[in-house]
Amino acid sequence: MFSKLPKYLILCLCFAFLFVNSKCSDDDEVDGNCGPAAVIDYGYYNAAESNNYDMVSANITGNCLNVEIAASGCDGSNWSLVLLDSGDIAESNPVQRDLKLVFSNLEDCQAFVSQTRVFDLANLQTPEDHSVILNIDGLDESLTYIY
Structure with a gap:
C-alpha cells in the first residue's frame, strides 16, 4: 500500500503521527496547568492508605511539583x-503545609519501575504570602514553593 506513495509523503505522515501522539493526554496539562491539582481534604488525608513506593526525587518548577517514584510493577x-494536602x-514564616502522596x-x-x-x-497558595514550605511525607527535606 505504501510502496506507491512518494517517500517525502510517507515521511510527512510519520511526523504528523508522532506530533499527534506527543500531545497531552487528559491526565496531563489541564487548562494550561502542569497537571492534576493537589487535593485539599483533611478527612481523605487522614484516612488514605497507600501502596509501597520509594520517593526518588521531588522538586518544584514554577507552580509544578515534579515527583519521581519507584515501585514494583510491569x-x-x-x-x-x-497529592493530598x-x-x-502552620502559622510560621513562611507558612507550612503537610502533604502526602497516595499511591x-x-x-x-x-520489575522495579520509576516514573x-x-x-x-497553585491551589496551595495563601493570598497574604509569597511562599509556603511543603512538608511531604516520605521526603527527607521540605520544599519551598515560591509564587
Whole structure:
C-alpha cells in the first residue's frame, strides 16, 4: 500500500503521527496547568492508605511539583498517584503545609519501575504570602514553593 506513495509523503505522515501522539493526554496539562491539582481534604488525608513506593526525587518548577517514584510493577501504566494536602496551615514564616502522596499499584510484576508525575500547586497558595514550605511525607527535606 505504501510502496506507491512518494517517500517525502510517507515521511510527512510519520511526523504528523508522532506530533499527534506527543500531545497531552487528559491526565496531563489541564487548562494550561502542569497537571492534576493537589487535593485539599483533611478527612481523605487522614484516612488514605497507600501502596509501597520509594520517593526518588521531588522538586518544584514554577507552580509544578515534579515527583519521581519507584515501585514494583510491569511498566507503571496502571499506577495512580494523588497529592493530598491536610488542609492545615502552620502559622510560621513562611507558612507550612503537610502533604502526602497516595499511591495505588495494581500491577503484579517483578520489575522495579520509576516514573515522574507532575502536580499543580497553585491551589496551595495563601493570598497574604509569597511562599509556603511543603512538608511531604516520605521526603527527607521540605520544599519551598515560591509564587
